[in-house]
Amino acid sequence: MSAGQASAAAVATSEVGGDRFVDLLRHGETLGGARFRGVQDDQLSPAGWAQMRAAVAEGAWERILTSPARRCAAFGEDLAGRLGVPLEVWPEVGERDFGEWEGRSAAEIPIEDLSRFWADPVGYTPPGAEPFAALQARTLVAWRRLRAQDAERLLLITHGGIIRVLLGAVLGMPPSHLLFLEVPHACLSRLRIPAVLGEPSLVAHGRAR
Numbered sequence: 734m735s736a737g738q739a740s741a742a743a744v745a746t747s748e749v750g751g752d753r754f755v756d757l758l759r760h761g762e763t764l765g766g767a768r769f770r771g772v773q774d775d776q777l778s779p780a781g782w783a784q785m786r787a788a789v790a791e792g793a794w795e796r797i798l799t800s801p802a803r804r805c806a807a808f809g810e811d812l813a814g815r816l817g818v819p820l821e822v823w824p825e826v827g828e829r830d831f832g833e834w835e836g837r838s839a840a841e842i843p844i845e846d847l848s849r850f851w852a853d854p855v856g857y858t859p860p861g862a863e864p865f866a867a868l869q870a871r872t873l874v875a876w877r878r879l880r881a882q883d884a885e886r887l888l889l890i891t892h893g894g895i896i897r898v899l900l901g902a903v904l905g906m907p908p909s910h911l912l913f914l915e916v917p918h919a920c921l922s923r924l925r926i927p928a929v930l931g932e933p934s935l936v937a938h939g940r941a942r
Contacts, residue, residue, distance in 0.1 A: 751928035754936070755879050756792065756888045757896045760804040761785040761919045769834040769842075771863070772827070777804050784919035792921075794818060795884040800827045805890040812888075823878070825871040828892035832861025855908045869908065872898040880926055880933070896922065903933050914938075 761781025763770065777785070785808050797820045799809035806822060813820035834842060849857045855865045872895050879887065893916040901911045903924055916922075923936040 751885075753882070753884070753926040753928070754886050755882075755924045755926065756794065756886070757899060757922045757924065758785065758788060758888060758890045759893055759896055759916050759918060759920045760800075760802070760808065760890065763804050765836075766838070768836055768838045769831040769859075771829045771831040771835060773836045774803050777808065781918065782808065788919040788921045789888070792888065794886045794888040796821065796882070797888045797890065798823050798826070798879075799890040800892060800895070802827060802892070805892070809890045823875060823889075825875045825878075826889065826891040826895050829865075829868045829894045830861075830863040832859050832863070834859045834862065851912075853909075854912055865908065868894060869898050873902060875899075876902055893920075896920070899924070900935060900938070903935055 760777065761784035762778045763775040763781055764778050765775050781804065789812060794816065796818055797809050797813045797816075799805045799820065799822055801822050801824055809820050839847060846859070850859060858864045875895070876899055879889065896916050897911040897914050898908075900906070900914055900922065901908065906914075917939075920939055922938040924933055925936050926933045
């Protein structure tokens with residue numbers, strides 16, 4: 734058996750052995766355009782609905798989990814109804830509260846403050862915002878819940894910040910590097926949770942089906 738055949742056989746054996754998969758879907762474009770939008774509960778734009786429908790067009794899941802935000806939950810409710818699967822709302826995967834920056838575009842924030850945030854998104858907290866450590870802590874609580882689920886295929890509909898923390902946990906990335914992970918609207922990523930041996934892994938980012 735060649736090395737390639739051995740690798741393919743190992744993957745097939747792994748999947749037959751009960752590996753589970755968690756797909757992470759960021760919400761699509763929202764009404765109001767690009768801005769710091771955490772707890773501000775804007776709805777999906779028509780383009781956002783189309784983006785998300787395209788992302789899940791070939792998917793099949795046993796259960797759908799969602800952030801409480803309308804830009805996630807409304808799509809989750811629609812998809813769960815079409816697929817005939819349960820929908821659960823998980824508050825811990827809601828987006829970060831950006832405090833005084835909520836609803837403001839980058840151009841509306843003093844350049845000195847914005848520069849500090851981009852230079853040190855972990856250490857610098859916008860005025861009145863949720864600290865990164867708090868966001869990370871509740872996201873990791875959600876990650877432990879995800880790993881404990883028994884469904885073979887789950888879909889989590891959430892936000893860019895949550896997805897970056899989850900991917901960072903799987904890949905062992907330092908928090909200071911998480912912004913290097915691009916998570917555009919309706920980005921779909923897949924994580925594998927092995928049934929027996931090994932640690933969770935990233936199967937695909939951006940084109941998981």
